[in-house]
Amino acid sequence: MEELSALELRDQIAAGKISSVEATKAVFERIRKFEPVIGAYISTHEDRALEFAADVDRRIAAGEKMGQLAGVPVAIKDNMCTTFGATTCASKILENFHAPYNATVVEKLLAADAVIIGKANMDEFAMGSSTENSGLKQTVNPWDTTRVPGGSSGGATAAVAGRLCFAALGSDTGGSIRQPASFCGVVGLKPTYGRVSRYGLVAYGSSLDQIGPITRNVADTALLLNVIAGHDPADSTSVDETKAPVSVYLQNLDKPIDGLRIAIVPQFNAGAEEQVQKALNEAISVYKNLGAEIIEIEMPHLDYAIAAYYVIATAEASSNLARYDGVHYGHRTENPRDYVEVYTKSRAEAFGQEVKRRIMLGTYALSSGYYDAYYLKALKVRNLIRGDFTAAFEKCDCVMMPVAPTTAFKIGEKVNDPLQMYLSDIYTISANLAGIPGISIPCGMDDKGLPIGLQIMVPAFVEEKLLRIARMFEAQTDWHMKKPPMNEK
Amino acid sequence: MADLKYKVIVGLEIHVQLCTKSKMFCGCAVEFGAEPNSRVCPVCLGMPGVLPVMNKQAFEYAVMVGLALNCRIPMFTKWDRKSYYYPDLPKNYQISQYDLPLSENGYIEIPLESSQTKRIGIIRAHLEEDAGKNLHATGNFSQVDLNRTGTPLLEIVTEPDMNSGAEVRALAVELQRMVRFLGVSEADMQKGHMRFEPNINLIITRGDGEFRTPITEIKNLNSFRALERSVNYEAQRQLDEFIETGIVMEMGNKTTRGWDDEKEVTVLQREKEEAHDYRYFPDPDLVPVELTQQWLDEIKSRLCELPLKKQMRYVQEYCLSDYDAGVLTADRSTADFFDEAVKAGGEPKRLCNLITQTGLKITKEKNCSINDLSVTPQSLADLAKMVEDSIISAGSAATIFEAMVETGKEPDVLAQELNLIQKSDAGELEKIVDTVLMENPQAVEDVTSGGKKEKKAMGFLLGQVMQKTKGQANPKVVSEILAKKLG
Numbered sequence: 010m011e012e013l014s015a016l017e018l019r020d021q022i023a024a025g026k027i028s029s030v031e032a033t034k035a036v037f038e039r040i041r042k043f044e045p046v047i048g049a050y051i052s053t054h055e056d057r058a059l060e061f062a063a064d065v066d067r068r069i070a071a072g073e074k075m076g077q078l079a080g081v082p083v084a085i086k087d088n089m090c091t092t093f094g095a096t097t098c099a100s101k102i103l104e105n106f107h108a109p110y111n112a113t114v115v116e117k118l119l120a121a122d123a124v125i126i127g128k129a130n131m132d133e134f135a136m137g138s139s140t141e142n143s144g145l146k147q148t149v150n151p152w153d154t155t156r157v158p159g160g161s162s163g164g165a166t167a168a169v170a171g172r173l174c175f176a177a178l179g180s181d182t183g184g185s186i187r188q189p190a191s192f193c194g195v196v197g198l199k200p201t202y203g204r205v206s207r208y209g210l211v212a213y214g215s216s217l218d219q220i221g222p223i224t225r226n227v228a229d230t231a232l233l234l235n236v237i238a239g240h241d242p243a244d245s246t247s248v249d250e251t252k253a254p255v256s257v258y259l260q261n262l263d264k265p266i267d268g269l270r271i272a273i274v275p276q277f278n279a280g281a282e283e284q285v286q287k288a289l290n291e292a293i294s295v296y297k298n299l300g301a302e303i304i305e306i307e308m309p310h311l312d313y314a315i316a317a318y319y320v321i322a323t324a325e326a327s328s329n330l331a332r333y334d335g336v337h338y339g340h341r342t343e344n345p346r347d348y349v350e351v352y353t354k355s356r357a358e359a360f361g362q363e364v365k366r367r368i369m370l371g372t373y374a375l376s377s378g379y380y381d382a383y384y385l386k387a388l389k390v391r392n393l394i395r396g397d398f399t400a401a402f403e404k405c406d407c408v409m410m411p412v413a414p415t416t417a418f419k420i421g422e423k424v425n426d427p428l429q430m431y432l433s434d435i436y437t438i439s440a441n442l443a444g445i446p447g448i449s450i451p452c453g454m455d456d457k458g459l460p461i462g463l464q465i466m467v468p469a470f471v472e473e474k475l476l477r478i479a480r481m482f483e484a485q486t487d488w489h490m491k492k493p494p495m496n497e498k
Numbered sequence: 499m500a501d502l503k504y505k506v507i508v509g510l511e512i513h514v515q516l517c518t519k520s521k522m523f524c525g526c527a528v529e530f531g532a533e534p535n536s537r538v539c540p541v542c543l544g545m546p547g548v549l550p551v552m553n554k555q556a557f558e559y560a561v562m563v564g565l566a567l568n569c570r571i572p573m574f575t576k577w578d579r580k581s582y583y584y585p586d587l588p589k590n591y592q593i594s595q596y597d598l599p600l601s602e603n604g605y606i607e608i609p610l611e612s613s614q615t616k617r618i619g620i621i622r623a624h625l626e627e628d629a630g631k632n633l634h635a636t637g638n639f640s641q642v643d644l645n646r647t648g649t650p651l652l653e654i655v656t657e658p659d660m661n662s663g664a665e666v667r668a669l670a671v672e673l674q675r676m677v678r679f680l681g682v683s684e685a686d687m688q689k690g691h692m693r694f695e696p697n698i699n700l701i702i703t704r705g706d707g708e709f710r711t712p713i714t715e716i717k718n719l720n721s722f723r724a725l726e727r728s729v730n731y732e733a734q735r736q737l738d739e740f741i742e743t744g745i746v747m748e749m750g751n752k753t754t755r756g757w758d759d760e761k762e763v764t765v766l767q768r769e770k771e772e773a774h775d776y777r778y779f780p781d782p783d784l785v786p787v788e789l790t791q792q793w794l795d796e797i798k799s800r801l802c803e804l805p806l807k808k809q810m811r812y813v814q815e816y817c818l819s820d821y822d823a824g825v826l827t828a829d830r831s832t833a834d835f836f837d838e839a840v841k842a843g844g845e846p847k848r849l850c851n852l853i854t855q856t857g858l859k860i861t862k863e864k865n866c867s868i869n870d871l872s873v874t875p876q877s878l879a880d881l882a883k884m885v886e887d888s889i890i891s892a893g894s895a896a897t898i899f900e901a902m903v904e905t906g907k908e909p910d911v912l913a914q915e916l917n918l919i920q921k922s923d924a925g926e927l928e929k930i931v932d933t934v935l936m937e938n939p940q941a942v943e944d945v946t947s948g949g950k951k952e953k954k955a956m957g958f959l960l961g962q963v964m965q966k967t968k969g970q971a972n973p974k975v976v977s978e979i980l981a982k983k984l985g
Binding site: 088106109110207210211212214242244327332334336337348352376380 | 540543544545546547548549550551552579581583585588589590591640642775777778779782783784785
């Protein structure tokens with residue numbers, strides 16, 4: 010049963026062939042077996058999930074009209090607020106924080122009758138590329154348990170790859186869905202900024218954050234995107250659907266794009282490992298064989314993407330994370346001398362190294378006298394990168410590039426070298442800066458048997474086309490069918 | 499020192515709480531005096547993951563004030579985060595406006611003594627969210643009440659154009675009247691709806707040159723009295739300090755002071771205005787506000803005549819005293835009522851007397867607005883006309899006004915019911931006059947013989963006639979008859 014896709018499972022549940030309770034029990038059976046090895050979840054909610062599943066089964070039996078994910082066990086990254094369980098962001102500062110409200114995407118999952126089974130591990134406050142920055146636990150890559158799953162949505166991607174759920178939601182600020190999807194051999198989509206409500210997503214870099222699906226195939230991503238996409242009055246930055254309507258993404262998914270024009274950026278790709286480049290080239294050939302036209306372009310400002318990103322994201326983060334101060338909720342230091350010590354000690358005790366580093370970076374970038382040189386300059390670079398994409402999309406339907414320069418690296422390999430770690434996001438960051446959608450789909454394996462992802466980017470709000478382009482490749486290949494070798498402890 | 503002269507220079511920062519139903523960025527009720535932390539939600543509590551949504555009403559109110567202050571209203575404005583750590587600020591940043599405020603470069607006219615006005619420049623007015631309140635109870639802890647957190651607050655910054663405590667007070671009072679007229683704030687001092695922070699220094703001229711004293715800012719004043727007195731105190735203190743020490747303004751010697759209401763002195767709070775770094779940057783959670791000309795025109799069309807302008811018009815057009823015009827324009831409902839009654843044909847001066855002497859006495863007793871009395875402007879105009887036409891006496895008009903409030907009946911009906919129609923029938927009055935003359939020979943004698951008792955005796959006789967007619971005789975007609983008979 011665990012090999013069914015989310016869509017297939019939903020249909021089987023709807024048809025009465027499998028009950029949601031059976032599916033949920035099966036998932037928890039696997040979690041009991043493999044979670045001790047993988048460490049994908051910060052919390053699981055079996056009783057709640059089984060109760061919800063039983064209710065779904067009852068309603069299906071009663072002939073009620075059901076939601077699009079009726080009965081399907083899904084996971085969410087632990088930076089989305091839920092009224093059940095804690096919402097920790099993998100941080101000690103929120104370890105015991107119980108949100109009084111549900112994130113909009115959680116409400117949407119519930120309305121779609123999805124069975125939320127647990128909350129997945131991540132880099133603390135989504136800051137990282139390996140999930141090693143989690144303040145609460147370590148997640149490993151199901152393909153090689155000595156390696157990282159990528160990050161920051163590493164728990165969610167490991168859970169999807171390891172069949173510890175049927176689909177998941179992650180969040181992507183600089184590649185946090187796509188990069189771990191690539192490392193774990195699953196499909197991960199970062200939608201257009203504004204496509205999915207951020208209300209209830211604990212903010213890291215507000216102008217970059219976006220929630221998206223992590224699934225085993227493109228159809229499931231299309232299905233999940235339909236569930237979560239749309240305008241939300243509670244999020245002023247979510248987009249008015251009269252301007253950018255949400256389509257039924259599954260409807261035309263299997264229709265190839267005629268006369269597809271793909272742009273590649275050869276100079277930029279040269280920074281990737283040879284095997285990654287090879288996989289990319291082979292993927293491009295698949296499209297070529299399908300009749301696509303390949304255009305080589307230059308995107309001169311992408312080289313500055315990482316620098317701009319680490320100024321903008323950290324500046325926003327320094328402000329977004331100011332609220333974790335021990336006064337109103339979350340960790341508070343014991344016996345402070347005065348209120349200033351409530352702040353300084355609470356934060357010093359409970360934030361991890363990387364979070365502190367980024368808060369300091371961002372605080373510095375926004376300081377008077379430095380604002381123009383850093384923050385303002387970064388915003389200008391961001392505009393130039395947007396311009397690069399606008400220019401590119403005049404000539405092509407999509408841009409393809411690697412997701413990450415490498416495959417999954419060893420646990421501990423880069424923890425002491427933050428700059429090396431930051432480079433893991435070199436190919437993904439520009440989509441966040443430009444606000445455009447990007448997807449990672451499995452497109453190969455390296456000689457160590459580690460998955461490689463193909464990244465496809467399209468203009469804002471054309472997710473429908475993006476998914477169809479991704480599906481064209483998936484329909485020709487079986488990389489997405491590969492399963493990690495799962496061993497019990 | 500004999501040749502020392504000085505000029506007080508004051509600029510003012512004013513925070514005005516807008517009277518929207520809900521808060522600036524969430525749906526919580528704006529309510530004073532509720533149980534602590536009962537008017538809060540995840541958004542104004544700054545919970546993880548929440549996002550602000552702009553209150554359009556607050557923005558509209560703010561633009562109305564901007565227009566009333568003769569400001570330029572830019573078509574593009576945005577929100578910024580102002581960072582500082584304080585327990586009453588749950589996000590540890592305040593959503594405010596930094597470099598692109600919603601209004602700038604305006605002015606306000608303020609009334610001075612002797613019907614003069616003075617123009618005070620307005621640098622800017624912008625919207626922001628209010629903080630909560632820290633409550634310092636006894637014991638080893640403090641408490642925080644976040645009911646006020648997120649209340650829409652308009653910050654107005656003036657040019658340093660004021661030169662005395664009285665002028666500062668006049669501006670504050672005028673602004674209060676203005677925002678109340680616009681209906682955008684209750685401007686209730688007791689509830690902290692208006693808070694003031696004056697910046698003060700002196701320009702001193704002496705034989706050996708011109709000197710500027712260091713600027714001081716007085717924080718958080720919330721009464722007109724404290725505002726005026728603190729400015730006057732501070733001016734004197736700076737003068738004394740200069741004479742004693744010769745200290746003058748230089749970079750970084752601005753200080754912050756508080757006002758001790760009991761002792762009526764300012765007290766040093768912060769020695770040096772430390773270069774506060776608020777790390778302003780655009781709030782990524784809110785989209786910039788882009789106005790359309792159509793929207794702005796619509797707001798403009800809703801602006802009413804402002805109180806000072808109205809007051810001056812009453813003086814000029816209706817020959818009311820400045821004082822009376824001020825009373826009528828102290829609040830919007832009274833002024834509107836007066837305008838309506840004038841439109842309905844009432845004589846302005848007569849209406850003014852009725853409203854200021856009787857109407858406002860009643861509203862004060864009942865603690866209500868003139869609109870809450872069951873009297874329409876038309877009825878009051880009718881009442882005024884009855885006085886003008888000598889149908890009733892001016893004294894009866896007050897009685898009838900009071901009866902109108904009690905019964906809701908029209909003035910002509912009440913005049914009949916209360917028997918207050920003046921007797922102007924000369925024949926009938928003549929008989930009464932004759933009786934009075936007969937009964938008071940001494941007074942008649944005093945009048946006819948002339949001399950210093952004449953006037954008093956005439957008044958006495960008139961009084962007797964009025965008494966006999968229970969006040970219903972038209973005094974003008976009675977006087978004529980008396981004059982004829984005794985002349």
